Amino acid sequence: MNTHQHNIAIIGGGCAGLSAAATLTERGYSVTLFEASSQLGGRARTVVVENKDLLQLLDNGQHILLGAYHATLSLLEKAGVKENEAFLRLPLQLNMVSSSAKSIFSLKSVNYLPAPFNMLVGFIFCKGLSFKDRITALTFMRHLQSSNYEIINDKPLVKFLKLHHQSAKLIQMLWEPLCLAALNTPIAKASSKIFLNVLRDSFSGNKKNSDFLIPKLDLSKIISHPLGHYIQARGGSIKLNHRIRTLVEVDNGFNLETRQGTFNFSHVIVATSPARTDKLLEQLPKLKTSRDKTDHYQYQPIYTIYLQYPIETKLPQVMCGLSNTISQWVFDRGELCGEKGLLAVIVSAEGKHQKLTQDDLALKVAKELNQAFPQLPKPLWHKVIAEKRATFSCLPDLARPTNRTAQSNLYLAGDYTYASYPATIEGAVRSGIYCANLISNAS
Template sequence: MSVAKQPLKVAVVGGGWAGCAAGVELASKGARVTLFEAARMLGGRARAVQAKEALLDNGQHIMLGAYAETLALLRRVGVAERDALLRLPLQMRYPPGSGLMDFVAPRLPAPLHMLAALLRATGLEREDKLALARFSTSARWMKWGLDTDCSVAELLARFDQTPRLTRLMWRPLCLAALNTAIERASANVFLAVLRDSLGARRKDSDMLLPRVLLDALFPEAARRYIEERGGRVACGARVDTIARLDGGWQVGACLGAAGFDAVVLATPAWQSAALVRPLAGLEALGARLDAFDYEPISTVYLQYAPGLRLPLPFCALLDDPARGAWGQFVFDRGQLGPGQDRGQDGLLAVVISAALDAAKLAQDELARLVAVQLAAAFRQPALAEPRWSRVLTEKRATFACTPGLDRPGNATGLDGLFLAGDYTAGDYPATLEMAVRSGAAAARLALGAR
């Protein structure tokens, strides 16, 4: 008489997008998942938070149509793209009437969409357009990569990019994608992002903006998916220790959760370092995880009267910190979805990447300066007087994405212990897609752990 094989028992520590992706991948293959999250809700650094005034996302995200694993994962947990995401053509647009760049890729097959966008673009001089065309052609020839990494600033200088194009396009794109200034940012990672935007098929180059709050976009659907398949999601459950026990793994001395076949650590790098450092043989890995530097992101929310609309769902802003203009992109949350239903009609979100200096300002002062910047940029004096404002700063929003950065793989070297997170080895920066890819990869390794 044969004995039924017991399902693989896997602990996932961390309920951000990497941890949720790992949990979903494991549950889909029949593993018995227990997901531990220290916070009261899932989502990690991409979550909704309850501010005094309203429920707000902890930051504003843009995804690409090329985010294949993220889109497939959303479909798997039952999230319909048309309901959850606003799909827009690739664009870099400043406020109308500003005389600055207005670049929109039309709905044409690649690469015609990019050629048409370049020909139609306004706010760029002839030498700017030639520089952009030259750069794109050279990047394709190089297969969107360098043999030896360097800074984005060095890359742009090497291909004679004009100061105006760098100011209006390359610099803000690099800040938005890598959250690292061009003088310090990795050229190879930046090229990977451009490969999947400027160099991609038309549909893959589309920009996808969340219509719903981030917790409703994926984490809560992941919770339901895991629990419906016999798993457990424990929020408010902090894990301070992991240890080998009788050929398996114990997670948390006080959680009563011993006997796992495998553990996926989906916590931020510095938290994973604290968990792996006491384990014999992983001292060097702990040091690698501790070596990351981090960059903050500030999001300034400004609430105006219901019915207020910007000319576009989102716009680039010309920042100039020396003159008090900190905002880099503004999103009209009321245009991203049914604003009245979400309580976000008339709500603007202004993003400041690599926000170390901005975060030093008092929150009220930063919000005031951003409101004044909006009023000037859109020539609407009323924007200087919001009903209320709120500044949310994620101090360690992403790792500093510098050239040649040492990013560890998913395997730790110990049987049954794996890493997941947007900081792990890959060609993308710290994005939702990188987190999802890493979580799924760690899960696939864990499935072979028995």
């Protein structure tokens, strides 16, 4: 392998760009990573917010990883991240609470049994479903396993579930929360095929694949800081506050123009958001009419509402789902990461909440929490972090670019290029590693 002949630029310091850079520097390649902002991490980062004249670090969203995210966990391990320090690992459990303070649905995998029996027995003994619903869910899961979670014709997930006789209650309590958590797309629009891919990875193979991994540290400490150090320790260069203005083909590769100057590279991996990628590729004639376009994409928001309560405030569980509310999931960050009394509420995908002001949304969420958990006092302060275009809408048969482009030595990385997965950290990491492999294999 002639790595010294390769001078590789990676545009974008999110999870895809970081995984590509880490993989290539580990293999001895010369890599320069350009990030337009002042910090790495993309959508998985920590932000500084001001509350009552105090500066506080908060994640830009409350993320959940799955035990099936093997590429992400392996990459973080290489970078020195110890899983037990970085994440709380919970065997799959769904606890749905109503606005009237009642537990209305509870499903736990049976941890002493191997997969898939841990989930099948979990369904038998779950609470909040009729015997008929439990049998229907079990029958459906067995059908998915026997078909290897594959379908020929993609369709909106709600239609697929109804075809398989999943009741309104099963959809509301089980499938819709899982769909929102995995795809961040309303169940009426979401791709059945992609949802089943996530189920397959989670519910087949090792029973730990279905575990939830909830970050116990700031995301920057888990992802961008250790990966940035790993890249630089292996000779990689990271240029923050370097926005790429133009990307053009020249005789010996590509020129990247920034405000700080023009740089030349033999290979380029574009690891920016789909909308930004389209703009970067404008001056490459071979890509004008190619499949690499993403201008047809729609996007979904994620709102994270942080509510600070008195420090003695605790929830019954570290993570609870809420039903018939705007709020979908609530996390006790005091139990997770020592931020005593701080609760994080997730509102995924599009909905009525987008019409509310941030203060009104926080007030609505606080009222919903107070109804579900009557012991909660009034919050001391709130902060809403809105990612308006957090993920692409994961629609049926969505045309998605491949990592290899029609332009020689130019590659695309990002969760939107990993066609079998939704917009997740794992999809982004896999795409970056795949681009690195394409360059290595061509050397």
